[in-house]
Amino acid sequence: MDEALLVASKFFELPTMEKVKLRSNDVHKPVRYGTSLKDGIDKVQFWRVFLKHCAHPLKEWIHLWPENPSDYREKMGRYCEEVKKLSLEVMMALIESLELDACTDLTKKVEDGMQVMAVNCYPPCPEPEIALGLPQHSDYSCLTILYQNYPGLEIMDLEDGTWKMVPHIPGALQVHVGDHFEVLSNGLYKSVVHRATLNKDNTRISITSLFSLGLDDTMETAEQLVDDQHPKKYKESSFRDFLNFLASNDIAEGKNFIDMLKINFN
Ligand SMILES: O=C(O)CCC(=O)C(=O)O
Numbered sequence: 335m336d337e338a339l340l341v342a343s344k345f346f347e348l349p350t351m352e353k354v355k356l357r358s359n360d361v362h363k364p365v366r367y368g369t370s371l372k373d374g375i376d377k378v379q380f381w382r383v384f385l386k387h388c389a390h391p392l393k394e395w396i397h398l399w400p401e402n403p404s405d406y407r408e409k410m411g412r413y414c415e416e417v418k419k420l421s422l423e424v425m426m427a428l429i430e431s432l433e434l435d436a437c438t439d440l441t442k443k444v445e446d447g448m449q450v451m452a453v454n455c456y457p458p459c460p461e462p463e464i465a466l467g468l469p470q471h472s473d474y475s476c477l478t479i480l481y482q483n484y485p486g487l488e489i490m491d492l493e494d495g496t497w498k499m500v501p502h503i504p505g506a507l508q509v510h511v512g513d514h515f516e517v518l519s520n521g522l523y524k525s526v527v528h529r530a531t532l533n534k535d536n537t538r539i540s541i542t543s544l545f546s547l548g549l550d551d552t553m554e555t556a557e558q559l560v561d562d563q564h565p566k567k568y569k570e571s572s573f574r575d576f577l578n579f580l581a582s583n584d585i586a587e588g589k590n591f592i593d594m595l596k597i598n599f600n
């Protein structure tokens with residue numbers, strides 16, 4: 335896993351000329367490099383550079399990944415396959431915990447689903463108290479797996495609304511539930527609200543793997559979890575719906591995908 339962090343650092347250390355070849359603000363591109371969220375477009379900019387790319391099935395995407403550093407594809411590819419396996423184990427356990435039967439169709443869609451990697455780099459920041467690497471958000475995914483080289487990830491404690499720093503344990507992965515799992519579970523699981531904070535001394539790298547269904551597969555609330563006492567709380571949506579939302583909204587202004595999916599009962 336650490337080799338994935340190392341090769342990610344090596345990518346960000348490349349001359350800007352090399353990296354900007356992949357630069358794009360088009361959120362539908364399968365591989366893109368950028369700064370902040372949508373650089374130059376969103377009103378508020380964040381202290382981050384990133385590389386995003388699709389990763390599953392690996393052979394469909396790997397040829398589009400950076401050729402430089404020369405071992406990027408090999409090392410990041412190995413990491414992607416490892417976390418894909420882990421994500422399936424966790425997803426199966428989560429689905430089982432909802433006691434849903436006859437969900438072979440869902441299992442298959444999860445196995446064949448999208449894996450998007452966000453490789454984030456947060457340079458040291460002279461005034462970390464007044465800036466953020468990424469603003470508060472929840473991920474659109476069913477499940478997200480994150481690996482970091484320094485602490486910085488904070489999650490919102492829903493009980494009291496305070497931020498809690500995720501401890502940095504070398505070698506440990508952070509797994510959290512995203513919007514599409516909240517939808518599936520009809521709100522029994524809540525999508526984790528999180529943000530990336532900064533530090534003065536170190537360049538922080540995080541590798542986020544976002545697992546969802548296929549681009550046009552819709553995630554809907556499990557019928558078994560809906561009855562008279564528990565009405566359906568969310569509209570169905572696909573990963574493509576999220577990308578369209580991202581292209582035309584600024585999450586730093588507090589617009590959340592999950593809020594758009596909530597059914598209003600008033
Ligand atoms: O860098 C982090 O800790 C958070 C990254 C993140 O939330 C994301 O890529 O969606």
Ligand SMILES: [Fe+2]
Binds near residue numbers: 473
């Ligand atoms: Fe996130």
